Amino acid sequence: MAQKNIVIIGAGFAGIYATKKLAQYYKKHPDYQITLIDKHSYFTYLTELHEVAANRVPENHVQHDLQHLFYRRKNVKLVTDTVTRIDQANQTVITEHGRYAYDQVMLGIGSEPNDFGTPGVAEYGFTLGSWEQAIELKQHIIDVVRRGAIEHDPEKRRALLNIVVVGSGFTGTETIGELRDWRDELAADNKLDPEEIQFTMMEMAPTIMNMLDRNDAAKAERYMAKQKIDVRKNTGVTGVHEMHIDLNDGSTFPTATLIWTAGVKASPQAAQFGLTTGKAGRIVTNEFMQSIDDDKLYVVGDVAFFDENDDGRGQPQIVQGAEASAATALKNIIATEEGKEKVPYKASYSGFMVSIGSRYAVANLMNFFHLSGFFATLVKHLVNMLYFVQIYSGYDLFHYSLNEFFRTKNDRNLMRGHISRYGNVLWTVPARIFLGAMWLVDCWDKVQGEGSWFTNKLRLPFDWLQPAVTSGASKAADATSAASGAASSGAAEPATAKVTFGLSYLFGHDPMPVFDKMPHWFYSITKVLIPNQEVAFFMQKTMTIIEILIGLALIAGLFTWLTSAATVAMVITFCLSGMFYWVNIWIIPMAITCMNGSGRAFGLDKWVVPYLQKHLGHWRYGQQHALYKNQTPRS
Structure with a gap:
């Protein structure tokens, strides 16, 4: 039988989930091949970018190498390349460096921040849509705080030490909370009074965190007030400059750091495929997550637009939505291959969780359980860890746990540093x-x-x-003698x-x-x-x-x-x-x-354990590369 190829474009939440599930389903079908194409050699855990930007976890914490994720999947080929076109007539995905024939294709290229054309955001603002942007933001904050600490001019000093986040959604709330956690460390490193570093959240709407239940949002707002985060509602940013921003009431606000999180749009790559698009450039699909232009092309994740409720909004661009659309698409790919009836997309949202720093969160589970503080933060971690369980990656689950609970500094974890391995051993x-x-x-x-x-x-x-x-x-007597280890002497025993x-x-x-x-x-x-x-x-x-x-x-x-x-x-x-x-x-x-870890201080473990981690890791997972070209993960 001729080999069939299912091509998945985009190694995001939806793409990784679908690739894992399809590879598992077809593992005993050698005539099926899954080709995963992405411009990066790693999957980025986008919802945790704020932790990288705020210097809580290692920079590579959100990077999960594709070779590790698919190291035992003989039916998966990894391709590091950029897709330029989909030739629907010849059923071929065309990249900058190759061509890949397909029987069915799944497109999950994600989204990027949407600044709605606000002047100056691209030139002077920062967004959190990629790993590179998170690193850039972190380095910028380190730089402006260092400059602000030695700036004599009061106005310039204030602008350098003011950090503004625009938008109160998931990304904005979690970013400003994590940056606030970083404040004391930044101040200590630069010999500053922590109170000089100010944080402001600006929201155009009259309410904040509108994805949450109002009571949960109120708890979060009270916590931010306690942390001295200035929350400004009904406040829109109309222009961004190097040292200040323009507001919708005609005033200005001094800041050298504006972080824009006020919306997302489909990746610009979506426009080059010649498919029908809807709101924010998203590709329109039917209820089976198929493009309305091509029934062999499935669209999933943030780039997909299925107007489930006929309200013009489409499904929410969140991880749960990405997984739900991917689950629908992969079921229908299998159904098509087996001649079965396809299933429609059905949203299923188990709840919403938002963290505000490393030690506080609010959560609404199944619209019934409302948590805050320690337990909400714990649930958020468990949900993140559940994703690695779903994609069968114990390796990444293990390292997530290490970075979130045991390798954090300055008490920035759920247990306030009590279980951190950075204690002096x-x-x-x-x-x-x-x-x-x-x-x-x-x-x-x-x-x-x-x-x-x-x-x-x-x-x-x-x-x-x-x-x-x-x-x-x-x-x-003998048993007693043996148990005590005493020999029988025949003499009277002392008391x-x-x-x-x-x-x-x-x-x-x-x-x-x-x-x-x-x-x-x-x-x-x-x-x-x-x-x-x-x-x-x-x-x-x-x-x-x-x-x-x-x-x-x-x-x-x-x-x-x-x-x-x-x-x-x-x-x-x-x-x-x-x-x-x-x-x-x-x-x-x-x-x-x-x-x-006491063996790493004046002990052989200082050298032996890193050596074993390095060589056993290479033996099991293979060598990591910046580029994967049609490479089958080692078996």
């Missing part, structure tokens, strides 16, 4: 070395002398391993010390075991794993070797997380076996403490 080095030394000291008597565990002398005090005896009394619970050794008392006998379930498992003395002798030697290796690794700072976790696991096992005492329970929190 140097002070855990003594704990790590002490814990390793404890293992080695404990093993000293196990490797030499009469107490060696490398001889064929039973050291494990389990009753089923004891030699058979002639009477029940002597059997009980035993009182067994007492304690977390430190008490003179004159015997320490209390965590369990004086094994729980029944653990007894059954252990008896299966160690059924006789031969296995017991092997386990004694093996356990001793493992303990020595753990001790050496901890002292050297090698695989510290793994060896610390093994320490916790072994101590729990010893406790359940009835061979561990409360006075030594400190080993568990000590080992957990050493799991915080």
Whole structure:
């Protein structure tokens, strides 16, 4: 059978979602090929650009390499190129550097900020429609605050330190909130009073955050007021200049930083395909997300215009809308291939969430649950993480979690910095070395002398391993002797010390075991794993070797997380076996403490872990490139 090719243009939210789902559906159909074309070699998580612009996360946090996303998909070809035309008559997608025949094509080239022709925005303003624009904005803010800190002229100083966001939608609200979070760090770096750096949101409408329930919007507005963000309603910007902006009431406002977030329009690329367009240049589709000009061409995401409610507005240009349109299109592509009935687009919005900085958000879930603060912020993160689950990318989910929760500085995360890995791990080095030394000291008597565990002398005090005896009394006596490690001398035993619970050794008392006998379930498992003395002798030697290796690794700072976790696991096992005492329970929190990366300070993990991350990553995912040309991800 001749191979069929489904071409997807645009690696945005809709394009990645559709490519993953189609690749999964056709993974056992070698006659189907999915070709993903984008001008970048990465997918940009556009809804988090404000975090990059405000210096909260690494610059590459929103970049997700396509090779990583599709590294095991043999039926996906990646092409880094710019599409110039779609030859509908010959069913060919034409790029600047190639041609790709298609059976069906999905167009999801996205949108860009719309300044509605406002004078000066292009020359002096900033937008947040791409990764490059986020970096440009970040560098600009660093520059103007640095200049403002040493500016003597009061008017120029004020303009340099005033930051204005136009628009109170998702992007505008989240951007100004994140920049406000950055304020204190910027002030400290430039020896400024933080109050000098001012933030203003300007909205043409009489209300703000109009995508939210009014009560939720009011909560957000109160929070912004508490953060001293100046919110100005009924305020339109009519002109932008280098050091000031013109307002619709005829006045001016001093600022060297205007961030325009007051609307979006279809990518200009949409106009070159010769298809019918509607509001803001978006390509008009029918209810099946097909272009009304070509039933083999599906249009999804922000560039698509389906007037579902006949109100001239089209579906909202948000991530949920992009995913819904992509889901409809891919179902209909499959239905067409299989001769089945197509399904119409149906909007399904589970809620709306808006963050205002790293520690506060408002959320409306299913138009029923209204959250704010910590829980709303948590839900927003969970929704972001859910997308990576939907596209089967555990790698990107893992790194999202690291960057949002563990690699943030200056307390700018959900837990206010309490779980950040940027704490100084140097002070855990003594704990790590002490814990390793404890293992080695404990093993000293196990490797030499009469107490060696490398001889064929039973050291494990389990009753089923004891030699058979002639009477029940002597059997009980032998078991007791083995458990205590004391030899029977036939002489009268001295009075035993009182067994007492304690977390430190008490003179004159015997320490209390965590369990004086094994729980029944653990007894059954252990008896299966160690059924006789031969296995017991092997386990004694093996356990001793493992303990020595753990001790050496901890002292050297090698695989510290793994060896610390093994320490916790072994101590729990010893406790359940009835061979561990409360006075030594400190080993568990000590080992957990050493799991915080302590091996990277005066330890081998400083070099070994980065080496493994680099080489194992290349082995699994292949080498990343700036350009992908008809490249099939490695299998």
